[in-house]
Amino acid sequence: MKRFLLMASAAPFALLAMPASAQDATPQEQAQAAAPDAGVDEQAPVAQERATKSAQGRSPGTTATENLGTTEDSVADTSPENSTGSEIVVTGYRASLGSAQAVKRNSDAILDAVVAQDIGKLPDNTAAESLARVTGVQVNRYSDEVNQVLVRGLPDVATTFNGRDIFTAELRRSQLQDFPAGALAGLEVYKSGTADLLEPGLAGLINVRSRRPFDFTEKLVIAGGVRGTYNDQTKKFDPLGNILVSQRADTAIGEIGWLINASYSQSQYRNAVRWATGNVPTTLPDNVTVSPSSVGRAFRIPERVGVFNDSGKRWRPAVNASVQWKPAANLELYYDFLYQGYRGRGANDLFEASLLNNGAQLTNVVLREDKPDQVQTLTKVGGERGQAYRSTNVNNTNTYQAAGGAKWDVGRAHLSTDLAYTRSQYDSNEYSFDMSQTTAPTIDVNFFVDGGSAFSLPGYDRENPANYKWRGYYESTYLVKGSGWQWRGDLDLDTDIAFLPKFQFGFRYTDRDASLERGDRYAYTETLNIPLANTPAGALELTQDVFRGNAQGWTSWLMPTRSGIEGNSAALRQFSLEQLQKLVAANPSDGGYRDALARFQSQNVQLDPLRAFLAAEQTYAFYGQTKYEFDIGSFRVDGLVGARVVNTVGRYSGRGTIPVVVNGVVQRDANGIPVTAAADVQIKANYVDILPNASLRIRPTDKLQIRFGYTKTRTKPDFGQLNPAFSISPNLSPTTNPDGTPVTITDDPRFGAGLQGRPDYTGGGGNPNLVPLTSHNFDATVEYYFSSNASLTAAVFYRDLFGFTSNYTQRYRDPVYGLVQVDRPVNAGAGKIKGVEVGGQTFFDFLPGLLSGFGIQANATYLNGKQRFPTDLSPANSTPPFVAIPGLSKWSYNAALFYEKGKVSTRLSYNGRSRFLNGNNVVNGVYFGEGTEKITRLDFSFNYTPIKQVTLTFDAANLLAQPFRNFAQYGDDRYYPRDVRDEGRYYGLGARFRF
Template identity: 50%
Template sequence: MLASVSLLLLSAHGAAVAQDVAPPTTAQATEKVDAANKAKEDQGTLVVVKGYRASLRSAQQIKRKSDSIIDAVVAEDIGKLPDVNAAESLARLPGIQITHGSDEGSGVLVRGLPDVATTVNGRDISTAELRRVQLQDFPSGALAGIEVYKSGSADLLEPGLAGLINVRTRRPFDFKGFEIDGAIRETYNDQNEKFNTNGNLLITDRWSTGVGEIGALLNVSYTEQDYRNAVRWATGYVANSTADPALPRYPDQVGVYMDTGHRWRPSANATLQWRPNDQTELYADLLWQAYRAEHWNDWAMAPLWSGTKTNVVMQEGTNQVASMTNTGGDPIQFYRSTGSDRTDTQQIAVGGSFTSGKLKLSTDLAYTNSLYSNSSWSLDSALKQSYPINVSYVSGGGAAWEAVGVDVSDARNYIWRGYYESIYKVGGNGIQWRGDAVYDTDWGIFKQIKAGVRYSDRNAFYKANDRYGWTLPLAIPFDSIGVGELTLTQDTFRGGEQGFRSYLQPSYDGIRGARETLLAETRAALATRGNAPLDLAKFQPDLMPYDPYRSFTAKEATHTGYVQGRYETQFFNSQVDGNIGVRVVHTVGKYSGVSKVTWDNVETAVPKSVTQNYIDVLPNLSMRLRPNDDMQIRLGITKTRTRPDFGQLNPALSISQYVEGNTPVPDHADAYGSAGNPDLKPLTSTNYDITWEYYPSQNTSASVAVFYHDLFGFINNYTTRTNDPVYGVLEVSRPENAGAGKIKGIEVAGQTFLDFLPGAWNGLGVQANLTYIDAYNELPDKLDGAGQMVKIPGVSNWSYNLALFYEKGKISTRLSYNGRSRWINSYDNRSGGWEGEGTEAVNRLDYSFSYSPNDAYTINFDASNILAKPFHNFHEYEAGKRFVRDIRDEGRYYGLSVRFKYQ
């Protein structure tokens, strides 16, 4: 949050830490901490620290004191980095990898795995029909801290295979009294030349009354972002890939794509706390998160599957084409897809705790509701005639092309190709309750016993529909259909390799605002075509209804119990402590959908339902050895499992017959389909962890972690072709459980301020971490190639972070660099052998500078994605043979902010 905002040092359980002294035992440490904090609060003071140094110290304390293997970032860390959301802040931790899209960090992987459970203040939360929350929906300015649990314990909500991420919001008892904190930030994107405004405001107070101490807090935040990424691409279909090896091979489509949009996220959280006496505390939490977006995506494709190839140049020593000219092929095709998105997630919770002597009881009851909807409208066009295409597959690292002789600014060169609409809505709600008891014992080496129960009941649904009217054969002039003025798309390519960079399109409002006109034009065109009765019938209603055959529902309940014991003893001259426990989860679920087949313009449907009922037993054992006050060694063995997402369990199958003519597809299947998989099993893993941690001072630490996951059933989507006796060559994409898998790796991390340097130089600091992961699993046993070991999709072998700090007096600054090596995205066997899609290494450089003239204000400048290195995907169609799929130019962002505090 604010550079000058007071920051409590928080332990992994939220208790304020009064001093950085390694205690003899964890239980004694907790007692000392609680006593010190109580004494401070009674005197009307709190332990206060500021700045980068304080935030690193606080994160170090969380890691050091936790019973689990954990990494953390805290409020100063998040607030001072040039990060818009929580996901981007997590990328700076060891073993954390994230994906980027549309100029935003999103998907989070922990030690190579995407299956991460998410909680807010220790409470389960999820977005729409998912089992987890979208971490990018948490604005960084609204958070107190984020903790990544890389090993679980029985008292934690059961983590996914990858672990658990807990997001902490602020509460009024974190502050000493009345306080207003706020920030306003203006950002600039150098790629689309747009400005955006972001801000947050926190108001809190606490009072001593006749009924005890009462605190209230309200925190509101608003973030927005305009983006436009420019992409030059080649298809994953490689011509002649299954033919004579002597034939030249090349992607048979090339194109450009501009991903454009405006997103904004308002959010708010409020908390009431009441401490009627020293034994009792009650609270009520309210959280609201919203996501809004308008987007318009421009796409152009030059077909190369037909026509005459000349000027062919081969890549040296291969049968792969480097460059060529294609003449007389199909004309270039275009679309502008527009749409809007809306997410609302609300969670309300009440709970409290009661302490009597050695016994502490706590409870929490929460209700969550989340809804996501999307509507899109796409207008398609094409050139009236074919033009020669000069293409290079190796220009600036990928495909670049130009159309010879076309005037892209002349509307007379364009015809209308089709109109598309879609609607989509998913949602979920649920209630959860937990009760926990903690008892400090005198039972030999066992010093504490925890036990608890939990109940949850989740519901989820999905519904959608779409319709498309294909008008290309009618050759209707594109400027005659009433969508307003056609203008050239904005050119945001950074380099000079790409020749075809811009073309005519209507505006966003010209498509969305002209919907009634487009409906009328589409109906008239489809009636003229005469061979599209099913398409024409779909366009009769003005408001498209949800398709009853494209829906699913899920209802799932879990009953959980756990018991965990904490032990402490001596082993030679080392202090030893740890936990041993077990968590038992009973899951009962029902998942329903409707299969749909579209064949010869006739639709048929078959309802399907499936139930699951199973029990997971999840033991855990941890040990911490402390040879001295500065060093500790952790050992951990845990078992984890992750249930499939609700959508993956959808029993329905959707099959559509291939219709010749819409978009010619070489080597096409007779039918295409997609499906869920009701036979999916939870992912299970037995996890082994060893860490060495060294804390020579409050601001210095070093650690090495070695981990090994023995897993089974990793889920990924696979696309396969089969010879079906009814549908012929059928290509279906569906999730499948892979076989056995292994993930092993090592993390090395360290941080320090160079306090030993003289004068102003001792304000320098450094933080660095490096992670290596080796992750493989077997291909599913139901598919060709079963048993073949392949890299787990989404996992980079290497990820790394380096941050340099300087903090002295009123100035603080940070330069941070992070990256990850190449990874595989997916596998398929369309061409009879296993192919892979992947992404090349990604590196980012960010910078921030803060100046605090006094304790009330801070001025901050930041820059993110300074290097703006293009993002590369590739397609490997044979072992060792690949083409670059796309090269994406992303925006640099510059921000200027003012932060303030009033007490």
């Protein structure tokens, strides 16, 4: 019996709660699937039938770590009705989409799923990329990859791995982009949970599933894939690959299986950004001249313009392993292991120039025709010189999870237990080399060109080293850690009660810690006028130009290489020390230079205890729920009712600084600098959350079902946000520019007239008074299933919430300290989110011949969300206004066209989201701040299977290469383009195999 199969294939279906109806494969379909040369389209019906039946009766939460039933890669049909006994090969989009549809259809929870075939056959390197195609999911991208997943517009998503909590470093969630696609079996996006699931965030829960040896029917499986990608911006190639080995055998002590799966992914990226600052001063400085005089001085412009190039190389090794042992038919013991790694090596280039500082001259000013208080083009002469940095960084993440457990069926009782330990650490070291131009360049600016701002430096010789000097050297270190134990025990009890066929109970305990340590130092050396070429950073090179089009004129400048900066860090450190010694000798009363010199006396960057925190937290959770079902005429009705009770006990500590005050007077040292003192702060928390859930499903026919659901959720603030330490320190920023002219302080529109000017003190920290974000969630769906891979679904939902947490900048007048500006997280007030989701998919099997290979899938989501602005940021005695929720797009949409016939399967997929805000700043009822314009992408993949054990692949991602655009709004119907980021197109070639 042959056991060949493609590597990327349909996932296991442990989440299915009941068998689907009207999905049995016909005898003809079974015969077609068993044929030696069966195409991928012919195998799908039998594969879906096997997967659906294997999941009968499974509950979403308590079996989330099981992966029992058929293989995600193959289904051996050994039933008597299949006289050939041949294995059914599970391949193709039909199988994967039908399997995902079955998961959605039969789960007790409201969810959407992506199975392994979807991940493997898309040009996706990570789990996060694949989630972008799920109904109701939106993503944010940076550095050519997804770096944030939002469900129904919200980032508060809990993450689990095989049903267990998993996190990255000090976070409460995992970085989903650290899961390489080759390591995964499937993904589930829970939008309305059940009591037996780990308590989800406001947005829901995303469960990532891996493979286990008992998922396969074969005794030995060896499978994998290799792939190479090319980025059209970096002009570089990158490898990706994975290998899986799984074996199972019957022994004298029972059936035993083991599996190991290793994967590696790599990418090199470079994004080019042209930008104008979001700071748009209300008035022009008095020392700025304007010509022609006919344009007046009533216009507003961004304070500066610049270029930013985000570039680097990242790679992610990952290994997961599993051992399963069944000493008896009703008993299974298992052990799972996961390692995730991330390595990043970056070289980020920034150039910026002020348009208003140091008495700049604005000439050739042309106002916009439709908005004469804005500028279309101008030329800046004189003023402040341009400045730049090349920041090199080394980033590493290592996450480990080891777990073991057992499942035991005793009559009607189904018992399970699981114990896991997780440890994760992220560290980053940065080495930044700063330069400035020797003279202030003339700059031509167009604020509205090709969707953004662009500028050029006419007549400036960018390749002449004499035009640059060394501005300084910066180093930093950053270390965050997290670890924790978790244990759970669960009981599923079948009853003889027809109305209440099942009870579920369980307990979960966690013991979690998180910490952060960081430090930095900076040597500011611009006043020494050291030529750029005279530092120990090595040879200079022009930064790479990867802009698309010719809108941006100034695209590159001289800087040392990345290896020259990082590789010569010891020499740069010593050189900085020597220059600081000269500066201290020349400026003995300057405390800033003295502090910088002290920090450079040691070889390593010293950790700053004032910027650290430590958290320890335990949770005790108990849940109980029952499943009910009954008939009303021909209508079948079922659902769940339950609750989860969670007790959280936490300790959070940190160290801050406050000015020393005696008799109402701030104490100062001999140089007149205010004296500050450290203060250790620790708080404790102990609170209980009761999280009820209830669901109702009505099935008038086998094909139609209607759901209603209610849940209460809560999302805890991140550990860093709860840091009780708060620091206030004197503002030591320079009051004069290097040329001796005063630093211009422009009005900040976020604050009233009495809060303008240069703050005397600045501060920030966490906020131990933050409360968890809570929400009452109401969901309803209508789902109609035409066939095993064809459906139309619609959902409406409403979230009544309180307590969104965001960082806000505040100012206040203190009778002792004067004008104080602080940044800290604050709970917003009440909020509301409502939305509609619609989706559908089908293959045109009814069409004749080759046309029957076509299929489509499409979905769209509409969201409308508002939250109250924080009370303490609103005018006194006024009700805070309702404002838009940051990061929430009103519309998101996906569409895919498939073709699958014989040995060929291909997909063209399009997705997008409408514009959204990046933050909330309100002045007199008018929003100002930053937002992002609509984003769209087009991806393509092509697969050819010359023989059953090998598939050849080609894919192309981000074919449209539409720039990412932000805007800066500073008043009612007034905004400037903020930045335009050109991202890379990726092309890939590869092969998957299975033996």
